[in-house]
Amino acid sequence: MSAGLLYxxxxxxxxxxxxxxxxxxxxxxxxxLAFNVMGSGAFLVLVGLAQRDGGADPxxxxxxxxxxxxxxAATALALALLRRLPEDRP
Amino acid sequence: MTGLEAPLALFLLVNLLAALVRAARGPTAAxxxxxxxxxGSTGVGMLLLLAYAxxxxxxxxxxxxxxxxxxxxxxxxxxxxxxxxxxxxxxA
Amino acid sequence: MxxxxxxxxxxxxxxxxxxxLASPxxxxxxxxxxxxxxxxxxxxARLNAPDIALAEAAIGAGLTGALLLDALGRLxxxxxxxxxxxxxxxxxxxxxxxxxxxxxxxxxxxAAALAYALFQLPAPTVRLPEQVAANxxxxxxxxxxxxxxxxxxxxxxxxxxxxxxxxxxxxxTLGPAAGRPAAPGPANPLLKALARLLVPLMIxxxxxxxWAGAHRPxxxxxxxxxxxxxxxxxxxxxxxxAWASPGRLLRLGLAGxxxxxLGVAAALLAEGALLTYPPAQAGGLILLIEAGLTVxxxxxxxxLFLLFAGAEERP
Amino acid sequence: xxxxxxxxxxxxxxxxxxxxxxxxLRFPDVYARLHALTKADNLGLGLTVLGLxxxxxxLAAALKLLLIWPLALAASATVSHAIAxxxxxxGLKPWRPEEKRP
Numbered sequence: 001m002s003a004g005l006l007y008x009x010x011x012x013x014x015x016x017x018x019x020x021x022x023x024x025x026x027x028x029x030x031x032x033l034a035f036n037v038m039g040s041g042a043f044l045v046l047v048g049l050a051q052r053d054g055g056a057d058p059x060x061x062x063x064x065x066x067x068x069x070x071x072x073a074a075t076a077l078a079l080a081l082l083r084r085l086p087e088d089r090p
Numbered sequence: 091m092t093g094l095e096a097p098l099a100l101f102l103l104v105n106l107l108a109a110l111v112r113a114a115r116g117p118t119a120a121x122x123x124x125x126x127x128x129x130g131s132t133g134v135g136m137l138l139l140l141a142y143a144x145x146x147x148x149x150x151x152x153x154x155x156x157x158x159x160x161x162x163x164x165x166x167x168x169x170x171x172x173x174x175x176x177x178x179x180x181x182a
Numbered sequence: 183m184x185x186x187x188x189x190x191x192x193x194x195x196x197x198x199x200x201x202x203l204a205s206p207x208x209x210x211x212x213x214x215x216x217x218x219x220x221x222x223x224x225x226x227a228r229l230n231a232p233d234i235a236l237a238e239a240a241i242g243a244g245l246t247g248a249l250l251l252d253a254l255g256r257l258x259x260x261x262x263x264x265x266x267x268x269x270x271x272x273x274x275x276x277x278x279x280x281x282x283x284x285x286x287x288x289x290x291x292x293a294a295a296l297a298y299a300l301f302q303l304p305a306p307t308v309r310l311p312e313q314v315a316a317n318x319x320x321x322x323x324x325x326x327x328x329x330x331x332x333x334x335x336x337x338x339x340x341x342x343x344x345x346x347x348x349x350x351x352x353x354x355t356l357g358p359a360a361g362r363p364a365a366p367g368p369a370n371p372l373l374k375a376l377a378r379l380l381v382p383l384m385i386x387x388x389x390x391x392x393w394a395g396a397h398r399p400x401x402x403x404x405x406x407x408x409x410x411x412x413x414x415x416x417x418x419x420x421x422x423x424a425w426a427s428p429g430r431l432l433r434l435g436l437a438g439x440x441x442x443x444l445g446v447a448a449a450l451l452a453e454g455a456l457l458t459y460p461p462a463q464a465g466g467l468i469l470l471i472e473a474g475l476t477v478x479x480x481x482x483x484x485x486l487f488l489l490f491a492g493a494e495e496r497p
Numbered sequence: 498x499x500x501x502x503x504x505x506x507x508x509x510x511x512x513x514x515x516x517x518x519x520x521x522l523r524f525p526d527v528y529a530r531l532h533a534l535t536k537a538d539n540l541g542l543g544l545t546v547l548g549l550x551x552x553x554x555x556l557a558a559a560l561k562l563l564l565i566w567p568l569a570l571a572a573s574a575t576v577s578h579a580i581a582x583x584x585x586x587x588g589l590k591p592w593r594p595e596e597k598r599p
Binding site: 001003004005006007008009010012013014015016017018019020021023024025027029030033034036037040043044045047048049050051052053055056057058059061062063064065066068069070072073074075076077079080081082083084 | 184185188189192195196199200202203208211212215218222225226228229230231233234237238241245246249250252253254256257282285286289290292293296297300301303305306310311314326327329330331335338339342345346349350352353356403406407479482483486487490
């Protein structure tokens, strides 16, 4: 049970938590949060799995680095769309 | 390398967990934000300790960035997102 | 000791994510999510991925928190009416509870299956770190992550910057915000003083991160995120007004980094291969691309927060 | 000698972090909690930075460490001011001993 594998497991749990959140939660802002939790879970699995027997693997790290930037751009776009939802159905 | 860095980082993490309880349970929005701010400064402390416990000098850069940006969430909260949540009590 | 630290951090991550999603009121959900972002930065530090810890710190603390709190402010009208409470607790009726139970069960099964797969995965036959290390000499930089990002997988980064531009264009097409304008707090002189103190230092740190990217963790993405955070701080201190639709100069700045990257790729195409830098000029080309990317990423990420963030414009 | 001093400083820093956290958990109202929070910030972080700066391998590394401290001071002072000002604006009364503890 190396540190990498532990974080990969945490990533799997976060991914499932986020997925459950997206399906169950009704408020759009909550679903955006669940979407980000899911993304972070996937990133953890990417890096944790690649480093499950120690050492730092630059390839998944580079991918996750750009993934984080894209995730914040997607969140910003989602929040902008949220602002334009009709008031009665957030 | 006094060998103290790793246990102290663990100690700060335990502090963090206690503050997480306040953040989750805190009745008012301000309590939650204060807990988040404590996270910011404890996070900087932990990054520094981890840097000297083997994490390497780049973590000091991460701590510097976190220290630079710790103010933003707090200010954004105070200015944008803090309305009287519910009537009555000292809720805010 | 290490496993204890990692174990506790994983517990804190899972617990803060769970509390953030299941919390009854929205303000608590957002604040707990900001806490989750900080814990993620620590997790990346523990996974000895300092580049990602830097990016998570810069983006989580600087941008995501401000974006979510701003959106939260717009949802709750300034009049102090309670936040739109959509209780996260499962609905009272039986059908609702059965639905929630079944979704939770499916998510649990998915997690179990994925976890099982994690343990069953055979050791990788191709050792990527060794391959990257072997080709470091030709990459033009000394830091493996930057080499992968800009040289070996430069193509992905090129498209990824295009994705960021598309997200911004999506935001632009939406036009001015129709929602209630966030009630701007009273002008806070102390905040203006802090912004005047911190912003030059942020710009200096961004320059340092850009330059450091060649030989240690750092680079265009973290530097751009830091510049965007500086713009957010200036806007919160009411020193920088919200952006209306971008003028010519801003458009050039937004697309500049991408165009430089595209130009270099096109120039190299003349030598027959996509984005393989001649080893001699590789370092210089990468620095040129990263400098352009830093400015453009800073403007794009700042634009995500600042565009139409002002009071409601008459459409 | 340097090692012992550095260890002492790190321990003191951790002590102030503990004080800040306990203060945040125990104090009755926003204003008191702000005090506790800023202790953790400036003294907890400050002493930790000093302790680590003693071990820095180069002057540049030590100076970068020492740079973090005033930044955190300025940031926490401003944010505490903004929050306290906003709390006063929302009509939050400081805690009185005779009030029931919330």
